[in-house]
Amino acid sequence: MTRTGFESVYKEIFPFWDAISDADKDDICVNSYAVTYPMGKNIHDGNECSGVIIVRSGSLRLYMMSEAGRDITLYRLHKGDMCMLSASCVLDAITFDVFIDAEEDSECYVISGPVFAAVAERNPCIKIFALETAVSRFSDVMWVMQQILFMSVDKRLAIFLLDESARTGSDIIALTHGQIARYMGSAREVVSRMLKYFTNEGIVEVSRKGVKILDKKRLRKLV
Numbered sequence: 465m466t467r468t469g470f471e472s473v474y475k476e477i478f479p480f481w482d483a484i485s486d487a488d489k490d491d492i493c494v495n496s497y498a499v500t501y502p503m504g505k506n507i508h509d510g511n512e513c514s515g516v517i518i519v520r521s522g523s524l525r526l527y528m529m530s531e532a533g534r535d536i537t538l539y540r541l542h543k544g545d546m547c548m549l550s551a552s553c554v555l556d557a558i559t560f561d562v563f564i565d566a567e568e569d570s571e572c573y574v575i576s577g578p579v580f581a582a583v584a585e586r587n588p589c590i591k592i593f594a595l596e597t598a599v600s601r602f603s604d605v606m607w608v609m610q611q612i613l614f615m616s617v618d619k620r621l622a623i624f625l626l627d628e629s630a631r632t633g634s635d636i637i638a639l640t641h642g643q644i645a646r647y648m649g650s651a652r653e654v655v656s657r658m659l660k661y662f663t664n665e666g667i668v669e670v671s672r673k674g675v676k677i678l679d680k681k682r683l684r685k686l687v
Contacts (some may be wrong), residue, residue: 467493473573477518477546480589488583495576501566510561513553513577519545522570525647526562536612536649539604540567542631548598551577554584612649620648621658622686625668629677638674 470493475481481489498520501507507524508514517524524541526549541547548554549562554577584590611620624647628637637644645655659675662668667683669676677683 470496470573473518477544478593480587480593483589484583484587488587491579491583492575495579496573498571498573501570501572503566503568503570505566506563507566508550508562508564510563513581514550514564514574515577516551516554516575516580517541517547517564518573518575519543519547520571520573522572523567524570524572525565525567527565527646528561529563535563535646536608537647538562538608539601540647546597548594549601551575551580551594553577554581554594608649617650617654617658618661619686620650621655621662622683624648625675625677626680626683626687629680635677635680636674637677640674644675 467490471489474489474492501522501524507517510529519541521543524545524547526538526541526547527535528538529535547564550564580590584594611623615623621644624644625637628639629635639647641656641659642652644659645652648655659668659670663670665682667677667679669678
């Protein structure tokens with residue numbers, strides 16, 4: 465993509481764009497590239513500054529990994545979302561490792577982390593934007609931790625199914641038991657048992673296509 469192409473996109477999503485110099489705009493655009501990540505691709509392993517990632521289509525999953533190899537999904541990014549946690553060189557306060565995988569074939573724009581960091585040092589408005597973007601995601605992270613620490617599995621599963629239905633606009637959640645467990649930070653066996661209970665209660669129907677919600681009122685009562 466040409467500089468003009470990137471600039472038209474950044475002008476829409478970056479509130480600071482008109483406030484920075486043409487030279488800084490050039491630096492950001494010239495050091496940007498479009499990339500398609502295939503499903504299952506690890507994009508960021510926590511060990512380097514991968515850059516600022518903007519999702520144009522598809523879905524990315526951000527998660528933390530324990531030493532034992534267990535992961536907890538922090539949140540997911542969809543079309544129009546931006547990831548600053550992959551650019552640790554921009555935000556010095558980020559001292560923990562996050563991992564990012566492509567959940568499906570995903571088209572993204574990536575801005576070089578070191579270049580974005582250098583431009584941000586010259587423009588406080590960019591630094592503020594980066595911090596605000598990261599902080600806005602920490603509310604999602606805290607919500608995940610609150611569910612894992614304080615909520616029962618049936619309530620967490622009900623919340624997940626309702627949220628996913630609202631996001632996709634469909635009563636069919638086209639995910640495997642393993643994927644649902646990973647997003648919830650639970651074990652697949654636990655999720656399978658709870659889905660079996662929901663099925664016996666007539667709340668959902670489980671098939672090869674995924675989980676079909678039959679009774680949203682019952683799910684909402686659980687929440």
